[in-house]
Amino acid sequence: MSAFPGLQREPHPFADADIDNHHFDHDGMSYGCRVVTPRRPAGEPLLVIAGGMQDMYSWARLERRLGSQHQILIHEIPDVDPAPDKAYNWEALSSAVVRTLDTLGIPTCCVLGPSAGYPVAYRLAQKHPQRVSRLILMGASAHPVTAVTDVVREGQRRLALHGPAAPRSPDDADHARDVERVVSVLVNADAARTITPVRAAARVLFNRLYTAPWDPLVHYASARGHLLFEGMLPPGGLSGVPTLVCTGEYDTTTTPEQNREIAATIEGAVFLLMKNADHLLHMERDAEFADLVSRFLTGASLLDLPYCLSPEASIATGN
Structure with a gap:
């Protein structure tokens, strides 16, 4: 049974895991968080902060491949509220994620911030580094093309x-x-x-x-x-959190150079390009992407991966 009253737990159709679909309201924002909990977990929880036009059901392929090893949380980001009196900004969204982790009793986790989810993930690691054991940014840029x-x-x-x-x-x-x-x-x-x-x-x-x-x-x-258009990349850079920045070699939504520039703001970050891939790595190369995520989360080597170009170590320059 779920620890949350009124919440129905269901078995995962592919992974050896159970699913809880939570719904939250925080400071006038409503959003969901899907929690896939393996029956025999082998690694740290992985928090995925959903990107643009994604919801908590958008990462089924990653669930299927990693859900039997890691607890996976798919955290929605609520749509923009057009009302001018609403304090809707990247900081408010980051605060909502912290609130969710507190409510679910998760003190620390690995964090994946894809595309428009990356500004929230970056801020989470920047302001709460003790809660982020490892950080993956996928398809990140300081400004939209x-x-x-x-x-x-x-x-x-x-x-x-x-x-x-x-x-x-x-x-x-x-x-x-x-x-x-x-x-x-x-x-x-x-x-x-x-x-x-x-x-x-x-x-x-x-x-x-x-x-x-x-x-x-x-x-x-x-x-x-x-x-x-309002400061996706916060000032001050990031240090103290092992970080991987990645995208596809043919990404034109957030170009390889834009992703490389984000990596340069993070001390010790690793930058990788996936071969024969574009912006939607989790859809285009789901098996390879899951392998890359798993390797990074477990500290395995990222050298000589057949589906990636050679990794680059960033020299953080701040921002």
């Missing part, structure tokens, strides 16, 4: 006109173009033409957005909105 900026700005324009519940276009062709526009900022089209896993991830993402009832640009803007 132009294509992302353009999509978010258009989504914000529609959000102001129609509100967060803006429906999809009634014209299927227009809706398909909107979906393709969002997919194009998350997937490298050139890589998708030649690399099957990248193309498959793009197809999954397209189908997920196309079948949803809402406007995909509004949804994308609501996922982080104005926060993408």
Whole structure:
């Protein structure tokens, strides 16, 4: 039985583990946290801070591969509240994560911050290093690229006109173009033409957005909105927490150079590029990504991995 009244525990369909789906309210923000608990845990808990347009059900492949070894927490980040009186910022989101860890009784854990989840993960390690044993940042950048900026700005324009519940276009062709526009900022089209896993991830993402009832640009803007333009990378750098920064070699959403720049703000960080991969590593190369995560969490060597380019050790320069 779950330790939380009214919470239904269920067995995991793939891993030798149980699942608890929690729902929290903190300072006016509502969000979920999925907890996969192995029956015979062998490692530290892994906290995944969901990226843009992700929820607590978006990491099933990682659950399947690591859920029998590590307790995995998939922490949602609530959408932007358009009300101007709401104190919605990266610090507030980090505080919500700390509150969740306190509520669940987890004093320390490994943390994975993918894409738009990385600013929260970075702050968590920066302000509460005693609670973060290891940190993985995947697809991180200090500023959004132009294509992302353009999509978010258009989504914000529609959000102001129609509100967060803006429906999809009634014209299927227009809706398909909107979906393709969002997919194009998350997937490298050139890589998708030649690399099957990248193309498959793009197809999954397209189908997920196309079948949803809402406007995909509004949804994308609501996922982080104005926060993408407000100091994703906090000043002061980071030290004292073993850190891996990684992305795919063909990532155009957060380029390899942008990720490398984030690694340079972290003392002793390791920077890796995954071969034949783009921005969505957990979807494109899920087996290799899970292996990389497992290796880093257990302190195994990251040298000579067949699916990665040679690791680079960062020389922290601060920021």
